[in-house]
Amino acid sequence: MAEGTPKRCVWQAGGIVLRYLLLLTAFYVYVFVAVDTRLIYDRYVPASMFFSRTWETFKGMADETGGLVNYAAGALHQYYCYGWLGALILTLVAAALAAGIDLWLPVRSRSWLRLLSFVPALGLLVAANYYDLRLKEAGGPLLYALGLLLVLVAANIHAHLPSRRLQIRIAVGLILAALVYHAGGWVYGVTYGSGATEHNTYVPGPLLILVGLIVIREIWTRRSAFATTAAPRKKPAGLSGLAVVGVWLLQLAVLGGAGAITAYATQCPGLKASFRLDYCRHEGLWDDFLKEARQITLEQFASIARARPLDAICLNSDVNFALYNEGLLLDEMFKFPQARGSLLLVDRRGRTQDFVRVEIDRYSDLFFELGRVNAAEHAAHEMLQVDGDRPSTLRLLAEINIVKDQKPAAQTFLGYLRGLHNSPRDECWAAHMLDHYHRHGEFPLDERLRRIRAVNLRDDYIPHNPTVRDDLERLLKSNPNNRMAFEYLVADCLLDHPMRGLPVLVRHLDGFKTLGYKKLPRHVQEALLYYSLQPGTTVSRDQFAVDLDVRRCFERLLRTDSLMRQKGKTARDFLTALALDPEFVKTYYWYAFSEFAPSKGAGR
């Protein structure tokens, strides 16, 4: 086969297409499985929620310099909320960038220079691996990629103009430059300085790159033409079919290898775990949340608590909420570090404006699930003022009004959410709810909303410095079947000083029967065993069933205690001995001893 024959061209084209298909399929699978664009969307909701995908926004932005690229990036970014679609968008953009460079490069199809066309795709991969960190503009790296894509389209139009007349090429170049400037504007930003002195300087990146590409291509083409005219080049000897396949495979291996190395080297597991925890919390994927949380070691927890106490408090609260939702709160809460104030986020140490924001965000969810619907409404409205039209807040407000059977208000929130056009998934939900309401005069109530409506607090009071326990006891008084209030009350008792919390726990033991527990949860058994030893208590070990492993653990504890006493060891030694046993560290005993009486005999 001689180079340039039709058959050879078909093979070459087929080879290129196949290379694209293989590489981009790998790209898609990686982004879909390993990156998950939903995490990017979830993290940058505050940036993207101000963008509305409406015709009015488009018209407004089309008039602005750079508005079109901004619009496209903002609109496409919002579809990141669907993992498969986000990965597809990134893949298609990567493919378009590669194709744009491929078409523009004035080299032979087999040239190694062609591998450069995949460089922007690798850039997108790196940005995705970093979860668009430091590119917080709505659209993030998409904005940059689409700006480059625009440039490549214009550069290719110019490169493939049929006319070689310089005047025509300059005129077309100027028109394209004007169009690119208008559509791409000042996309590329340079950040310098740090902290308070951080500044962003934007440059008309697309225009500059276009001018550069046009000039390079022109010089290249004209020099090649001149060189060909001056000294006609010898036609290179054609490679054999096997050699062509070999080169193709080699190039594919180089590209695949570069991609794999880039993907591996730029992975950020810590970042992903943090984003994923947030995402699972927002989406109520509690099982997945706990899977992520269980990956965090006690040392990492301690390190977070030292470096970022507020994050630790919030994480603690989220873990407890996840455990409750999975029915594991009273069985596994001490497998995670605990602090009393973080159960319902009442620990106000180190309060900052940011903490208020993260706090009220969680308040609204926690209170809603607890049945303190008015308190949730209050917190959600604060969020609306502080944080703007976050779709999740509007969704919660709609749900709150549905639970309170305030249909017109729910309709208003749903209509507003739908009309914002800033979150495709929430819009769909709002449209579905409104459609149901218009057809049936009622909003559909799922299991969760029905349960919350059932436990909604009915007796009014105005809280004024109440304790968590007061609030939970009021909820239980209003509805003894409020399982969350009950479990949180028991958890609060367990987290309190044993001499204050456990008597209250004993008072509420009947609740386990009322709520249909088959047996007492593990940590409750531990606490009661411990409490039964205390002088003056009315609880004896025969009054409740104890699992075998709980009893064994307790007996081991007593033996250790007795041994330490015989040896005349201090409370600190006792704690050290407990800490060495991984089973003890996950029990109520460890929490109670280490938290309340480490220097006074470890509660013995």
Add this chain to the structure above:
Amino acid sequence: MKARRWWTAVVVVGAVALGGVAVASVVAHLPPSVGDCVEAGRRPAISPDYAGVVMPPNIAPLNFVVKELGSAYLVKVRGDGEPQFQVYGKSSSIVLPPEKWRRLLDGKPKAVHFDVFVKGEDGRWVRYETVSAAVAPEKIDPYLFYRKIKPMYNSWGPITWHQRNIETFQEDCLLDNAKMDDRKGCMNCHAFYENRPDMMVVQIRGPHGGMLMFKDGKLEKLETRTPRNKAPASVGSWHPSGRLAAFSINKVVQVFHMAGSEVRDVIDMNSDLIIYSVDDKAVTSTPRITQPEFLEAFPQWSTDGKYLYFCRAPKYWTDNDAMPLDQFRDVRYSLMRISYDIDTGQWGDVETVLSAEKMGMSITEPRFSPDGRWCVMCLCSYSYQGSFKADADLYILDTASGECRPMECNSDQSESWHSWSSNGRWLAFSSRRRDGQFLKTYFSYVDETGKSHKPLLLPQEDPTDHDYTILAFHLPELVKGPMPVGARDILNVIQESELVTGDAMTGASPRAAGSAAPGAYKTPGGDKR
């Protein structure tokens, strides 16, 4: 030649296609024949509900949404005679052409009638009973001023202050706190002198706070706080002479209910009245309206300027009580008045006009009609702020007979914050009747007997706006024209100019003979607190 033929063919095909699209578009928008329609036998559900309202003859088009399922909608609009124009489309949002609407109202019809037709899913047109709205002979003041804000609890975000031309849909934003340096400023409590835009005040809070006064073509930022009165002025009323304005100063806290439909409630912990003298920019008061054992609020001058009306409630707590949660439900304000002679600066005695005990409710927000015949107030079970209470209603007091009765324009939701038009025939007020949550502005016609008629909602160009906006319209005030200054000037004065301070302690021009000398005035926050 071949290429030319191709080009010709392309042009011809293109032209034919374009023509076809144009013809199809025209045909699609032609009003259909609805001669053989089915009678629904009832009025259509429309939003806003304009059936039976009385509207001003200078109102913007009453656009509405037909809340009936259908594939096409036709509305014929007529005055007293034959249909004047019709609107047809596939959307249930009926947007009336402004020129035709204006022409219709220029004919001075007694009523405007809307005949609504909806094309059902079976392709047949259904005709509904006519929706009619009466047209009052008297015009309403053409401008409405209000503040737009999302429901506010402790924090606040975007707040904007607007003037709206209610003869059209033109709305201008006069102040947007997002444009302030700190993005946190708040604005509220505007008061216009005799519905005039060229003489008014608006209170600004935040780092650039002060009282913004526009008078004699000049915009100034004034200080109303004194060393003894730390709280800024809020709700106010101009004296008919234009030389004084009375304001309340309040220490208000919000509390939150754990059950029930409305979460918020307000406790007026402490409040007094102050008098601002416009000429010498001095703040004064008299002990009779700053009594420590009472809460005094909502000052309102009588139209002859001889009395200052206000609302007063006993204060059941001391200044040291943090949160009077046990007593605040007992706070009910009575309507009081005190005579005042502006020439001598002499205050009379405080007298009760309408007692809370007699009404069994808390009386707030008194506003006199321009002729002084009527006083409209907001009454609710307890509290300082009726807008948070579903039982809050507007009551009208006949100053001639002393009779006080609920107005006909009330609903089962809260009505509050009302304002008279300069001719005394229209009342603008806030109501939550639409969804129980968001305050919207309504206009009600008040006839010569004091009877109010079914109110209409402030019309919007996009009739779905009211359904799907979470912004509340606060403190609607009817005004005769637009502000003579623009948003930029207002922002400049707020941010750039210094607070203008008068000699609060010694320069009190409206000296009250019944009180101490100016230098010893008990300004609220001083001796009292």
